[in-house]
Amino acid sequence: MFVAACLLISCKKNDNPTPTESGSLRIEFDNVVGDENLVLNAKTYRNAAGEEFTVSKLDYFVSNFVLYDDKGNSFTIPQDSSYFLIREDEKSSQYVTLNQIPFADYVAVEFMVGVDSARSASPIEKRKGVLDPGENPSHHGMYWSWNAGYIFLKLEGSSDAATSANGKFSYHIGLYGGYHEPTVNNTRVVRVEFGHDKATVSSTKVPLVHLFADVLKIFDGPGTQLKISEINSIAAERAQEAAQVADNYAQMFTYDHTH
Amino acid sequence: MITRTKIGCFRNGLFPLWITGATLLLFSCDKTKETPEPIDKEPTPVSWKKPDHFPDPVYDLSRNPLTEEGIELGRFLFYDGILSRTNKIGCGTCHQPQVAFTHHGHELSHGVDDLLGTRNAPSTQNLAWSPVFFWDGGVHDLDFVPFNPIANPVEMDETVPNILDKLRASPHNGSGTKVDYPNMFKKAFGTEEINTERMMKALSQFMMTMVSATSQYDFYLMGDQSALNPLEKEGMLLFEQKCSSCHSGVLQTDHSFRNNGLMPLRINDQGRFNVSTRTEDKYKFKVPSLRNVGVTNPYMHDGRYHTLEEVLDHYSRNIAHFYHSGSEAVETLDPLLANPANPGIPMTQDEKKAIIAFLHTLTDEIFNSNPQLKDPGVGNAF
Numbered sequence: 001m002f003v004a005a006c007l008l009i010s011c012k013k014n015d016n017p018t019p020t021e022s023g024s025l026r027i028e029f030d031n032v033v034g035d036e037n038l039v040l041n042a043k044t045y046r047n048a049a050g051e052e053f054t055v056s057k058l059d060y061f062v063s064n065f066v067l068y069d070d071k072g073n074s075f076t077i078p079q080d081s082s083y084f085l086i087r088e089d090e091k092s093s094q095y096v097t098l099n100q101i102p103f104a105d106y107v108a109v110e111f112m113v114g115v116d117s118a119r120s121a122s123p124i125e126k127r128k129g130v131l132d133p134g135e136n137p138s139h140h141g142m143y144w145s146w147n148a149g150y151i152f153l154k155l156e157g158s159s160d161a162a163t164s165a166n167g168k169f170s171y172h173i174g175l176y177g178g179y180h181e182p183t184v185n186n187t188r189v190v191r192v193e194f195g196h197d198k199a200t201v202s203s204t205k206v207p208l209v210h211l212f213a214d215v216l217k218i219f220d221g222p223g224t225q226l227k228i229s230e231i232n233s234i235a236a237e238r239a240q241e242a243a244q245v246a247d248n249y250a251q252m253f254t255y256d257h258t259h
Numbered sequence: 260m261i262t263r264t265k266i267g268c269f270r271n272g273l274f275p276l277w278i279t280g281a282t283l284l285l286f287s288c289d290k291t292k293e294t295p296e297p298i299d300k301e302p303t304p305v306s307w308k309k310p311d312h313f314p315d316p317v318y319d320l321s322r323n324p325l326t327e328e329g330i331e332l333g334r335f336l337f338y339d340g341i342l343s344r345t346n347k348i349g350c351g352t353c354h355q356p357q358v359a360f361t362h363h364g365h366e367l368s369h370g371v372d373d374l375l376g377t378r379n380a381p382s383t384q385n386l387a388w389s390p391v392f393f394w395d396g397g398v399h400d401l402d403f404v405p406f407n408p409i410a411n412p413v414e415m416d417e418t419v420p421n422i423l424d425k426l427r428a429s430p431h432n433g434s435g436t437k438v439d440y441p442n443m444f445k446k447a448f449g450t451e452e453i454n455t456e457r458m459m460k461a462l463s464q465f466m467m468t469m470v471s472a473t474s475q476y477d478f479y480l481m482g483d484q485s486a487l488n489p490l491e492k493e494g495m496l497l498f499e500q501k502c503s504s505c506h507s508g509v510l511q512t513d514h515s516f517r518n519n520g521l522m523p524l525r526i527n528d529q530g531r532f533n534v535s536t537r538t539e540d541k542y543k544f545k546v547p548s549l550r551n552v553g554v555t556n557p558y559m560h561d562g563r564y565h566t567l568e569e570v571l572d573h574y575s576r577n578i579a580h581f582y583h584s585g586s587e588a589v590e591t592l593d594p595l596l597a598n599p600a601n602p603g604i605p606m607t608q609d610e611k612k613a614i615i616a617f618l619h620t621l622t623d624e625i626f627n628s629n630p631q632l633k634d635p636g637v638g639n640a641f
Binding site: 121123124125127132133134135139143145146147148178179180181183184236237238239240 | 319322390391393396397398399400402403406407409410411418419420422423454455456458459460533534535536537
């Protein structure tokens, strides 16, 4: 019943008018650490708790994109074309292309970090592309087979503050809310305004909206101040800590500029 | 799906009807076959019909209609060790057909490199009726069940992408198998494309044919009063009084998760809690079906009991010790077992004998010897 409710919401007909004139809009997810660029396995950074760390992996799902134009209209990207896996070690994955976008001047974007509950519980024929647990997610370790569901965000690295035997930390945040019974739901919806800018989609323009995703915000935000010395590992069994980290990273995205 | 040579075993001429259609070709990928298959032959539909005395299945067959070729592909995939990192451990290694797809004699099962798991291999029979899978219910859709043992480092320790690559490379050297899977996928699905959905749906198709519904108890339910002797009938009535609150219905399970009073072992397996993270789920495990329970020992999620007598002694005697042990696990002991004056299920020795006699009537020899469910010659069982 719990999933049925989610399905009802997600199956809601898209009431956008069929665009007669449409184009594309691209979004770059540029992963940074504070005011520095994120470089895997090389640079050392410092979190809000003052702990130094390096990052070996940052992967996350973004999905269910909605664009808002300057006239107050919204356009929901057809859901089947609205799942992306951003991976720091693959540059091309950091550019999300949204197609069949009505010509307009867009001023904000909304998306989910993670995979919505309905799709997380959907039959196997609905799991294509980055959602295919036999292809991308499994290949990149973004699927829990024993507690069936996607890992929404994965941050791994090393730190002298970590109490683990090998000095590593790993934060795997998932949990979509449960299939038969409600459990923790760590899907988060993010809205990013483009300030005074407009991303104009027209027959001649494919705008590129450049967003920052700040790793420091994963450690520090409204949810918690995460200390590597206290928690070096989060996965499906630390649901409450995972929820706090999700509250943090829901604030990690900021607008930089549009080309 | 039942071998025709076993017809004599059916009492009162009752014939299982859940699967009709032509007999499966047992060796459909045998290349030495003299008559070549017509090219691009459509897969042959198989209609799946539930046994009359069973509820409606949970699995949605409309999304994955059974075909002879799909079932046969699933059978090969189920047994082929190619699903493991070492190319030796198939599903059928720990789910053996002659013992209702369990790992008889193994408290815990050994997977790749003889590594031991932490839980007793559950049966894969009658999964068509299961809304939830594994002892902790971590998976809720049959099509997603295989991912779990494949990924488990002490079971198959393999990845699905790697298996798909091996299947695509078959039957060439280095693929780990001599079976021509591209050809089998083509027969089952129309093209040689091998992908996740096809692999999992073929496995589900084969598992959908694992229907155990021809035990003595079934014949009794279907109207044959002589199928149970007086002791077995007495045991059935006692079972209904004492066991069927949880082991309910024709499949003897309500598919719930319960703490049945087992003292946690060294690894302190917290069962359902590991998946749901809800405190009230600590030490709860799925209520298993008892079909074929007479041939599927050892018992419980950790295989700690080797006989049905031990299991009934647990309920009649051990739970009282557990109840007063001071273990953290007592907090979630199932209320049905937690009568403070008399924890557990009171049973006399005579009552236990009758119940055990009844439990043996759940053994389905026709199912357990069905050649169409057996290894086509690609697996390892040890």
